[in-house]
Amino acid sequence: MAAAMETxxxxxxxxxxxxxxxxxxxxxxxxKQSQSDEALRSQGPHLAxxxxxxxxxxxxxxxxxxxxxxxYSSISREQVAAFLPSIxxxxxxxxxxxxxxxxDKFISVCRCFKDQxxxxxxxxxxxxxxxxxxxxxxxxxxxxxxLHSDFLLLCxxxxxxxxxxxxxxxxxxxxxxxxxxxxxxxxxxxxxxGLKRFSKALECLHNVxxxxxxxxxxxxxxxxxxxxxxxxxxxxxxxxxxxxxxxxAQRNLKNYAQAYLDxxxxxxxxxxxxxxxxxxxxxxxxxxDNNLGLVKQVLSSLSKRNIQRLTQTYLTLSLQDIxxxxxxxxxxxxxxxxxxxxxxxxxxxTINQKDGMVIFHEDPEEYKTCQMVNQMDLSIQRLMSLSxxxxxxxxxxxxxxxxxxxxxxxxxxxxxxxFDSVPPKYL
Amino acid sequence: MASSSSxxxxxxxxxxxxxxxxxxxxxxxxxxxxxxxxxxxAPPSNGGTAGSALSAPPRVFGCVIGVQxxxxxxxxxxxxxxxxxxxxxxxxxxxEKKQELYKKVFPTFYILxxxxxxxxxxxxxxxxxxxxxxxxxxxIYVLLNPAIIHSQKDxxxxxxxxxxxxIDGNPQLIFVKSSYNIETVEAERISVDHVAHLxxxxxxxxxxxxxxxxxxxxxxxxxxxxxxxxxxxxxxxMQRGEIPLDxxxxxxxxxxLRRLPAIESxxxxxxxxxxxxxxxxxxxxxMFTNCTGTMNDVVEKFNIAYDRHSRRGGRTAFI
Numbered sequence: 001m002a003a004a005m006e007t008x009x010x011x012x013x014x015x016x017x018x019x020x021x022x023x024x025x026x027x028x029x030x031x032k033q034s035q036s037d038e039a040l041r042s043q044g045p046h047l048a049x050x051x052x053x054x055x056x057x058x059x060x061x062x063x064x065x066x067x068x069x070x071x072y073s074s075i076s077r078e079q080v081a082a083f084l085p086s087i088x089x090x091x092x093x094x095x096x097x098x099x100x101x102x103x104d105k106f107i108s109v110c111r112c113f114k115d116q117x118x119x120x121x122x123x124x125x126x127x128x129x130x131x132x133x134x135x136x137x138x139x140x141x142x143x144x145x146x147l148h149s150d151f152l153l154l155c156x157x158x159x160x161x162x163x164x165x166x167x168x169x170x171x172x173x174x175x176x177x178x179x180x181x182x183x184x185x186x187x188x189x190x191x192x193x194g195l196k197r198f199s200k201a202l203e204c205l206h207n208v209x210x211x212x213x214x215x216x217x218x219x220x221x222x223x224x225x226x227x228x229x230x231x232x233x234x235x236x237x238x239x240x241x242x243x244x245x246x247x248x249a250q251r252n253l254k255n256y257a258q259a260y261l262d263x264x265x266x267x268x269x270x271x272x273x274x275x276x277x278x279x280x281x282x283x284x285x286x287x288x289d290n291n292l293g294l295v296k297q298v299l300s301s302l303s304k305r306n307i308q309r310l311t312q313t314y315l316t317l318s319l320q321d322i323x324x325x326x327x328x329x330x331x332x333x334x335x336x337x338x339x340x341x342x343x344x345x346x347x348x349x350t351i352n353q354k355d356g357m358v359i360f361h362e363d364p365e366e367y368k369t370c371q372m373v374n375q376m377d378l379s380i381q382r383l384m385s386l387s388x389x390x391x392x393x394x395x396x397x398x399x400x401x402x403x404x405x406x407x408x409x410x411x412x413x414x415x416x417x418x419f420d421s422v423p424p425k426y427l
Numbered sequence: 428m429a430s431s432s433s434x435x436x437x438x439x440x441x442x443x444x445x446x447x448x449x450x451x452x453x454x455x456x457x458x459x460x461x462x463x464x465x466x467x468x469a470p471p472s473n474g475g476t477a478g479s480a481l482s483a484p485p486r487v488f489g490c491v492i493g494v495q496x497x498x499x500x501x502x503x504x505x506x507x508x509x510x511x512x513x514x515x516x517x518x519x520x521x522x523e524k525k526q527e528l529y530k531k532v533f534p535t536f537y538i539l540x541x542x543x544x545x546x547x548x549x550x551x552x553x554x555x556x557x558x559x560x561x562x563x564x565x566x567i568y569v570l571l572n573p574a575i576i577h578s579q580k581d582x583x584x585x586x587x588x589x590x591x592x593x594i595d596g597n598p599q600l601i602f603v604k605s606s607y608n609i610e611t612v613e614a615e616r617i618s619v620d621h622v623a624h625l626x627x628x629x630x631x632x633x634x635x636x637x638x639x640x641x642x643x644x645x646x647x648x649x650x651x652x653x654x655x656x657x658x659x660x661x662x663x664x665m666q667r668g669e670i671p672l673d674x675x676x677x678x679x680x681x682x683x684l685r686r687l688p689a690i691e692s693x694x695x696x697x698x699x700x701x702x703x704x705x706x707x708x709x710x711x712x713x714m715f716t717n718c719t720g721t722m723n724d725v726v727e728k729f730n731i732a733y734d735r736h737s738r739r740g741g742r743t744a745f746i
Contacts, residue, residue, distance in 0.1 A: 212733065244726040367704040368697045376707040383714045390721040397725060403732035 007034070012050050015062030024061060028101045031065045047073075048083065056090040060098035063090060068105045071112045080116050084125070087113050091129035096136035103137060107146050114150045124158040127151070131163055144175040144184060152187035161191050168192070168204075173389065182208050182219040189226060193294070198234040205230065209253060210245045220249060221256045222289070228260040229294040233301040238264050259285040267298065270306065272327055275299055303328060303337060304346065311347055311360045319356045331356060438567070438586050438607035439501040442615045444491060444542075445584060446622065447505045448571045451487045452544050456573075459485055486510075488517060488543050488555070491569055492529060492536045500567065501610065502539055504529075515551050516558055517541070540567035546574060548587060548602045556589060557600075565589070568602065582609075 011034055018027040047070040054063045067090065071080065087109070099106050110133050117126035130151040137145045148167065155164040168188050175181045185207045192201035208223035231238050241250050254261065259282035266278035279286070279295055286292045306326040310317060319331035319338075328334045338358055341347045348361040365372075397403055488510045493502040506525055509518035526538060541559055543552065552568065559566040565588065572583035587602040594601070611619070658680065664670045665677075 212729075243723075244729065366697075366701065367708070368700040370700065372704055373700065373707065376704065376711060380707065380711050380714060383711070383718055387714065387718045387721060390718060390725055394721055394725045394728070397728040397732060400732055403728055406731050 008047070008050065012053065012062070012066075015054060015059050015066075024098060024101060027061055031062065031102075035065065035069075048079075051086065057093045057095060060090075060094040061101055064094070064099065064102055064105055064109065068109050071109060077116075077119070080112070081120065084113070084116060088125070088129040091133045094136065099136055100139075106133070106137060110147055110150065114154060117154065118157065123154045124160060126154045127158060127160060127163050130154060131167065134167060141170040142173040144172045144180055146177060146180050149180055149183035149187060152184060152191060156187055156190055156194075159194070161195050164188075164191055168200075171386075178211065178213070179219075181211060182217065182223075186219050186223050189223065189230075193226070193230060198230050201230050202227065202234060209249050210242060212246050213248055214246075216248055216252045221253065224253050225257050225260050225289060225291060226294065228257060228264060229291060229298055232264060232267050232298045233294070236267070236301075236305045263295070263298065267302065270302070272299070272302060275302060304341060307334075307337060307341060308347060311349070314360065316357050316359045319351075319358060322358065435498060436588070436605065437499050438605055439499065439610040440569075440584070440586070440607045441493075441501070441503050441610055441612075442619050444502055444505045444569070445571070445582070446619070448487070448489070448542050448544065448569070449573070451489060451507055452571070452573050455485050455487055486544050489541065490522065490525070490538055491540050491542050491567070492533070493539045494535055494537075495539065500539060502567075502569070503536060504533070505542060505569075508541070515554055517555060519558075538562050538566075540569065542569035542571065544571045544573050546572050552602070553600065556602075567605075 011030070014030060015027065018024070018030075047066050051063065051066055051070065054066070056063045067087070071083075071087075091110070091113070110130060114126055114130065117123055130147065134145065134147045134151050137147055151167065152164055155161060168191065172181075172184075185204045189201045189204035189208070192198070192204060205223045205227040209220040209227065211220075213220065228238050262282065263275070263278050266274045269275075276299070279299070283292070286295050303326050307322065310322065310325065319334050322338065323329065323331050323334035326334065326337075328337065335351060335356075338347075338349060338351060342349055342351075348363060350359050350361070351357075352359065487507070489505050489507040491502050491505045493500065493504065495501075506529065508525075509521050510516075511518060529536060538559070540563065541555060543555075548568070548570065556566060556568060568587040568589075570585045570587065572585075574583070576583070584607075586605045586607050588605050589600045590603050591598050592601050593599075661670070662680065665672060
């Protein structure tokens with residue numbers, strides 16, 4: 001026991017000594033060695049005071065190893081709870097360079113942290129530390145890590161959506177684990193729904209069920225259901241499956257979302273009564289999927305859609321006529337609706353209260369400001385970088401043997417006369 | 428043989444002369460190349476050649492004419508001459524006839540000297556030079572180097588005068604190089620500009636023409652930018668006191684600045700920005716289309732390569 005304690009202390013001494021960047025590799029191999037050594041693990045529960053000696057910012061790697069051993073050894077929940085502030089401090093102050101040497105340990109520490117925070121029912125505590133953890137773990141802002149989905153889950157549970165925006169707004173180009181991707185975009189979609197940014201929510205949910213998948217998974221099904229509801233709210237119809245949806249998704253998703261598709265057909269009629277009837281019919285289904293709130297929003301979006309349709313027909317309209325055509329109860333209610341829509345920027349109009357008329361305008365954006373120039377410049381730059389990436393992917397796939405095999409096989413069956421440019425090796 | 432001149436005469440060369448010489452040379456080169464390839468060995472027509480046409484490019488010869496006012500010699504024009512390669516002399520009769528004709532049109536011009544092409548002055552040139560000395564007591568020799576050296580930024584033209592130097596006890600005439608300036612009139616500037624911006628002859632496609640046009644504008648703006656930056660640095664240094672104040676230069680800069688934006692009103696700003704934004708939007712649209720096309724390709728390839736289910740059996744129609 002004393003011997004084990006000594007090895008631990010010598011290890012700590014090593015950690016404190018090797019702080020220069022060149023020594024990190026050496027420290028890492030030392031730590032890996034000690035990990036397999038039983039002594040460290042047996043000392044697990046007693047590591048807490050030692051951890052207090054180390055500085056998380058300077059000795060990040062060593063701290064990480066010791067922390068990991070401590071948390072996964074046989075300690076009680078209360079001890080973990082007591083240790084939470086230190087973990088939070090570690091996550092906030094650790095050095096990204098050190099962490100990347102032992103990313104799986106880092107992920108397991110963060111997972112433990114998240115579990116504890118969720119157990120305590122205070123997810124809000126975990127948001128800031130996990131966010132800095134995510135930013136430190138990822139190699140670039142375009143890479144998706146396992147921590148992303150945990151972080152978003154905490155934000156959702158705590159109902160604090162703002163901190164997640166900086167992570168959500170990055171375009172993701174690399175992902176290691178498909179499940180991470182699905183969860184990330186599913187939670188991301190839900191966060192955007194919470195923020196009422198329906199177009200971004202549509203993008204995220206769209207990414208979930210159009211991802212390549214060999215077998216249908218539950219996340220995709222749920223995402224598809226929410227997708228139908230959000231697209232009804234946002235644009236009034238559900239677009240068909242895009243070309244790049246996997247065949248599995250295309251064939252099977254609709255079977256699981258029958259209630260929602262009925263809602264779509266009811267919505268298309270444009271009558272409140274139809275939609276309400278449909279909702280009543282499937283109300284248990286909606287409730288079990290926790291989508292009832294969204295469904296109610298679909299209902300209220302119907303009147304908005306109808307008012308928007310009116311802008312395309314009339315230049316001026318009286319409030320009474322609006323309430324008649326949209327089936328609202330009275331001009332007061334329609335005035336309220338129109339006012340809200342003007343405030344949200346969904347239509348451009350002026351309400352003349354004296355004679356109860358609404359005058360619809362065109363989009364006043366004249367594209368003659370410098371901000372518009374900057375905005376477009378940014379969009380063009382973004383598009384240019386995306387285009388470069390796509391060309392690179394295109395070239396990559398063209399050289400892919402799987403693709404060449406398929407092409408070669410098809411060609412020989414139908415085109416005997418043409419030159420077969422695929423070498424025979426692939427056939 | 429050539430050192431720098433000390434006569435104190437300033438030379439002004441017009442671009443027309445340069446274009447003439449270059450044109451003469453190119454024509455001759457093209458003709459001799461063409462006739463050298465064909466089966467008949469008819470001698471080339473214009474100008475003279477020294478040596479075989481195929482091995483070395485032919486030298487061309489001609490006269491330069493202009494005006495001499497005091498210490499300034501301004502070379503306006505040039506014409507070609509016949510060169511007799513056997514006697515190494517220029518055709519005198521032809522020269523005089525041409526001189527008469529030119530005198531009728533340009534009474535003030537008279538023969539200042541002669542020109543030729545080559546990389547350096549040769550021994551035979553002195554003979555020609557002497558023969559011209561009876562027309563003009565101090566003729567000048569304009570030499571054009573037709574070799575295209577991409578790294579060399581200056582014009583490959585050199586102007587030589589003769590001076591009497593005592594070498595090994597004998598007074599001898601040797602060629603000495605002089606410096607010169609380029610002087611242009613408006614008409615010359617336009618034609619030089621036109622020649623410099625020759626569009627590709629097969630520029631039928633709008634894309635290449637547009638690209639060429641935009642490249643031209645881009646390089647012009649880049650040059651303007653660098654010049655403005657030089658001026659700016661100079662002014663900043665003057666402000667800091669590193670360079671002594673030069674009032675005349677400051678006045679010139681001020682007059683330049685006064686010539687700048689002629690329109691400043693808000694309406695102009697609005698319209699300008701609207702047009703700018705329209706162009707940006709079109710670029711954006713073009714990029715979008717491009718990107719969408721690429722994405723379509725990628726998706727198709729991906730579907731073919733990896734979507735096992737739709738290709739099971741393999742006998743689906745491949746269109």
